[in-house]
């Protein structure tokens with residue numbers, strides 16, 4: 001029996017495929033390559049010695065997806081595929097609703113048709129919006145999100161919840177990731193954003209390599225110890241391991257379960273800059289800029305439930321995340337990439 005991983009050539013998906021193969025699972029990947037490269041499949045083979053079966057299919061193409069369910073013996077689905085750029089979702093909300101909602105609906109319908117009853121979904125801490133306090137526990141209210149991307153995560157969570165109510169045989173695990181960083185230590189897979197990065201770490205690594213001139217720190221007047229935004233950064237290898245544990249959990253037929261995947265520690269933008277500079281011996285010039293609309297002061301996870309019920313504990317440190325992100329950037333930097341610089 002195989003695990004179908006949608007979005008398996010993407011950033012978190014590819015690391016999870018490696019972890020699944022290393023845990024002895026058979027993996028089938030579906031990805032339309034809208035935000036990843038076919039090369040990743042070979043790199044997974046380089047790391048694990050196993051070439052996962054790969055289908056280049058858009059999840060919106062139901063008939064093509066049906067063929068995958070017909071020809072593969074699928075026991076569980078881990079659903080990473082989705083669009084994730086917050087800013088783009090504000091200007092192109094329909095694209096986000098169509099892609100993220102429709103793809104999930106297609107998948108759930110095919111799972112019902114082929115009696116596949118184990119599902120893991122990539123949600124996000126973004127569903128909590130601005131929390132009333134930290135750390136954030138799973139039972140905190142969700143839905144007050146500040147952008148269409150976050151709204152797709154909220155809607156899909158509700159879709160899964162309703163489906164679980166209607167189908168008592170269905171077992172789903174919703175994982176709410178905090179802020180993933182880092183890369184596989186081999187430097188073969190990692191995060192490769194197109195254009196100017198939106199997220200902090202890819203921006204920092206591109207400053208470090210000289211592709212961008214300096215980091216713009218978005219606000220130093222937040223209600224945090226040093227005034228910059230605080231987040232719960234978690235190594236992508238820890239996240240990948242969280243999916244292996246989630247899969248094990250849903251095999252015990254729990255119905256619907258929801259977990260935060262974070263470290264439980266908050267670090268500020270200045271913490272990240274200082275740690276990156278110290279670990280990698282590279283200077284990160286920065287300027288203080290106005291706050292970015294929609295940003296909150298602080299966000300970090302209450303990890304009690306994931307620890308108790310999933311046996312999940314993040315192992316990697318912020319130093320590891322900074323080292324591995326930089327290693328991936330150095331290993332994969334192409335001179336031809338150095339075209340845009342946001343000075």
Ligand code: NAD
Pocket residue numbers: 006007008009010011012013030031032033034035036057058059060079080081082083084099103122123124125177178179180
């Ligand atoms: P990613 O963009 O690297 O990976 C997503 C993959 O899905 C890409 O390879 C893309 O080509 C594919 N895809 C998108 N739409 C598709 C479609 N219609 N059919 C087939 N394939 C499609 O993103 P990631 O960082 O690996 O994120 C994985 C999941 O985790 C996403 O659902 C994202 O929303 C969620 N998430 C990410 C973060 C983060 O900060 N990276 C945080 C919380 C949640």
Ligand code: WQD
Pocket residue numbers: 084086123124125126150178179180198199200201203215216217218219228229230231269292295
């Ligand atoms: C982190 C901190 C910024 C860039 C986003 C999504 C969220 C989730 C994870 C998918 C903040 C500051 C950033 C920069 C900066 N994705 N920053 N200069 O905003 O916590 O979460 O990614 O689900 O939905 O919103 O992550 O990395 O963008 O920002 O000062 O150039 O770094 O203000 O305090 P965020 P981030």
